Amino acid sequence: MITDNHVRLLRQRAQRLTPQEPDAPTGVAQVVKDLCGLQAQDAFAAALAIRVRSTGLLNDDVERARVQERSIVRTWGQRGTLHLLATEDLTWLLPLLGPLFIAGNRRRYAELGLDEDTLTKGVRALRAVLASQGPLTRDELVEQLAHHGIRLAGQARPYLLQHAALEGII
Template sequence: MTASAQRMRAQRLSHPATDVTDLFASVFALQAQDVPAARLAARARGVRSLDGPLVRTWAMRGTLHLLHEDDLWVVDLLGPTFIAAGRRRREQLGLTDELCERALPALRKVLTEPLARADVVARLSEVGIALDPKSQAPAHLLAFAAHSGVLCRGLDDTYRLLDVEVEPRGVDELWRRYRRAYGPATPDDFAAWSGLPKKRLRDLPEVADEPAEPSGAVRMLGHFDPYLLGYRDRSAALAPEHVPLVQTGGGFVTPHVVVDGRVVAVWRRDGARFSVHPFGDRPDIADEVADLGRFLDVQPDLTWV
């Protein structure tokens, strides 16, 4: 039994999920600021469609994630942390506390249908909430509203009201769900993944990790895949000498190949061409390349670089 094998199992990378509900019961959330990357993350875990009871909104670390609607309690749990963290920047943009509070009922009034950001800004102006559409103010106001549980952002990047009600849950429950998705993991990893301050993470309950043995699983993972983003310390999966090839700054994670939990190569796609740069021996990725081709509806051309 190894930590890498356990993490691959927890992330559904060594045994596929059957549908989105099964997947999100395990992994809790998928990073979703880049929708094609989220689709690749689901594919690597056995799910070929994101159709279902999923909501795209701001959650862990204040970034866009896909969540099952039953898990939207995390918005109420984390939202106040990121609202407080963003206050200074909002004020710099002219988004005073008073304006933000007025904007919430205004958004409930104008979001009668899914709208693009420009249309939201135009409708808000009509009801007395004037924003400079060329500034960052609209993005920060909409994020504030999302952290307040008022709206979410569809896979098509339109904004719509968020009206799903769930029972509140606490940090202990988020820790349990995190450990189910990423264990073995530490409280420091949990802090990095969630964005919660460490002072809120004291006396976390003990959580047992499911045992697993190496299975030889090979997966080609895309940008922002949760497998690496779930940890502060990624050394169990990524050798220090390969970090610059994978973590290129700004939270960006280059598409990479994982074999039994270890990152062994990076890859990129240009149309039907898949260029793979191995760190050592070439991994056996023929089946993964073929599946990616089917998923993306291309005839894949594999090139080693």
């Protein structure tokens, strides 16, 4: 029979909160992949969460993995909040979870004036902008949407961007 203490130990191990084997892979992407993502609303806190689950990784390593190597991404992939995810996991996570979150957001989209036509036009515009300009910040993306005639205010901004992320566009 499994004891409560054994369950706790297994959970700690699964979360990489126990000492790792000396030969265990410890790169940023591997840590994120092992955890199937890390909550990252606060980017600095996410970097600390990686640090505590690894040996020798620092905030600079997390930024390098995200910005230069692009082996991790900060996106809406789980629970409707920003998470760090291993880039290679997006190929199965987004098709699995994206439609669920999009369906769950329909009422909120309507409250924000994001009807199906606006969402479709927004995703199409984002796809074109990113294809021509490459990675942009959220503010730059919203600015580009305005140039395409899609004006967003308040919470419509993050919800349209989240929608595009859940469709695998950004």
